[in-house]
Structure formats: C-alpha cells, structure tokens
Amino acid sequence: MSMKASTRQVDGITIVDLSGRITLGEGSVVLRDTIKDLLGKGQKKILLNLGDVSYIDSSGIGELVSAFTSVRNQGGELKLLNLTKKVHDLLQITKLYTVFDVKDDEATAISAFAK
Amino acid sequence: MTAPQRVTYRMESTLESVNKAEEMADRIAAQAGMDEDTRSGVSMAVREAMINAVLHGNAYDTNKRVNLTLEHKGQELIVTITDEGTGFVPEEVPDPLAPENLLKGSGRGIFLMRAFMDEVRFRKMNPGTEIILIKRLQSSDLDRQEAST
Numbered sequence: 001m002s003m004k005a006s007t008r009q010v011d012g013i014t015i016v017d018l019s020g021r022i023t024l025g026e027g028s029v030v031l032r033d034t035i036k037d038l039l040g041k042g043q044k045k046i047l048l049n050l051g052d053v054s055y056i057d058s059s060g061i062g063e064l065v066s067a068f069t070s071v072r073n074q075g076g077e078l079k080l081l082n083l084t085k086k087v088h089d090l091l092q093i094t095k096l097y098t099v100f101d102v103k104d105d106e107a108t109a110i111s112a113f114a115k
Numbered sequence: 116m117t118a119p120q121r122v123t124y125r126m127e128s129t130l131e132s133v134n135k136a137e138e139m140a141d142r143i144a145a146q147a148g149m150d151e152d153t154r155s156g157v158s159m160a161v162r163e164a165m166i167n168a169v170l171h172g173n174a175y176d177t178n179k180r181v182n183l184t185l186e187h188k189g190q191e192l193i194v195t196i197t198d199e200g201t202g203f204v205p206e207e208v209p210d211p212l213a214p215e216n217l218l219k220g221s222g223r224g225i226f227l228m229r230a231f232m233d234e235v236r237f238r239k240m241n242p243g244t245e246i247i248l249i250k251r252l253q254s255s256d257l258d259r260q261e262a263s264t
Contacts, residue, residue, distance in 0.1 A: 024133065024166055025130045057166070058163055058166070062221045065217075065218055069218055069220075094223055094226070096217065099217060
C-alpha cells in the first residue's frame with residue numbers, strides 16, 4: 001500500500017493526515033515533498049497525524065527526523081499525533097519518542113502549539 | 116514440528132525485491148508459528164537487511180544481484196542475505212542511539228536488525244557482504260506450529 005498525505009487547517013495549524021506505509025521509496029518521498037511544500041508556503045506549525053500509518057522502516061524514521069529538524073530550523077514546530085502501537089514501539093526503541101512531541105488527541109495537540 | 120524448509124532466491128537490486136523479501140519473511144515466520152509482533156519484527160529486520168544490500172551494497176546496480184535464503188530449521192528461523200557490493204565494516208557504523216546521532220536522517224538499519232533478531236552476523240565476501248539473521252522460536256511458537264499442521 002502506497003502512502004497518501006492530505007492536509008487541512010485548524011486554528012492556524014496544518015494537520016497532515018498520512019495513511020499507508022512510510023518506507024524507502026515512495027512513502028518517504030511523499031512525506032519529504034509534503035513538508036517541503038508546507039515550509040515553502042510558510043506553514044510552519046505542522047501536526048503529522050500517523051493514525052493510519054501502518055508501518056515505518058528505518059528510511060521512514062529518518063524522514064520523520066528530517067521533517068522535525070527542517071521545521072525546527074525554520075523556527076516552526078512539528079508534532080506527532082495518534083501513533084499506532086507499532087510506530088510507538090519503534091520510536092521508543094530508537095529513543096526518538098522523547099525527541100518528538102507526541103499527542104493522542106487532536107484538540108490537545110492543537111492547543112499545545114505556541115500561539 | 117514441521118519439516119525443515121529452505122528457499123533461495125536470486126533477486127534484482129530493486130525496491131520491489133526489498134518488498135518481496137519482507138513479504139516472504141512474514142510468510143515463513145507465520146508458518147513457523149510466530150505471533151504477529153514477532154513476525155513483524157522479523158520481516159522488518161529482513162527489510163532492513165535487504166535495503167542494506169540493495170541500496171548500500173549494490174547501489175541499485177542492475178548488473179548486481181542479491182541472494183536471499185529463508186530457512187526454518189528446528190527451532191530457528193535463519194535468513195541469509197548476500198550482496199555484491201564493496202562491503203563495509205559494521206563496527207564502524209555509528210551508534211544511532213548516541214545523543215549526537217539521534218537526529219540523523221539515516222543509520223538505523225543495523226540497529227533495527229539487532230533489535231528484532233536474536234542474532235545478527237556479518238561476513239565479508241568477495242565481493243560483497245553476507246548478513247545472517249537468526250530468530251529462535253519460543254515454545255508458544257512451536258505450539259502454534261503444531262496446531263496448524
């Protein structure tokens with residue numbers, strides 16, 4: 001299953017709803033292009049909804065980290081929402097869970113962005 | 116206990132091969148009676164080893180192949196992946212958990228293989244690298260295997 005990304009705006013925050021697999025190849029490229037596009041448009045408060053992301057490999061993890069650092073380097077914020085158990089466990093063992101700001105609820109996540 | 120199973124494939128250096136290997140690993144792990152979490156870890160380790168071979172080893176070279184062997188023998192699942200690249204020294208791969216490497220965009224593949232398998236061995240070939248991944252079956256896996264036969 002290839003990855004799909006769609007964006008929506010809520011209270012000045014860009015929510016990116018991702019679905020499928022973030023893996024080497026298409027999945028990682030979709031995520032990279034989406035973040036690049038948003039930053040190009042000046043949208044620097046980004047919430048990645050991973051609720052429908054079934055699988056991430058090392059390339060996908062790398063892409064999430066790159067997204068995080070790209071957004072932060074431009075003075076923005078990137079948070080993660082709705083991790084599946086598999087993705088949660090993967091971020092735990094790679095010690096990235098505490099690097100990312102991870103939320104379980106969209107409203108809470110949106111209110112956590114700097115005003 | 117089911118009879119030993121051993122299959123070998125000679126694969127092209129493509130992403131399709133990576134995906135196929137992952138699927139085959141999941142299938143043989145299921146036949147061995149592994150639960151979903153363990154299977155998921157095994158197939159991820161195989162995916163990472165295949166990425167290593169296809170991308171870092173053979174560099175997508177259409178003239179180079181990857182040999183994949185999946186073997187269920189006794190209480191072990193053994194996966195061997197060999198590329199035809201220039202080789203590398205596993206000990207020189209930086210620790211992805213070190214604070215200075217946490218935010219790097221790559222370098223987690225070998226760590227993930229080791230996280231999900233019981234044993235990961237590297238052997239320098241001429242040319243290339245052989246990666247051997249071993250997962251030992253638990254008694255609950257063997258019970259499931261018995262039940263399915």
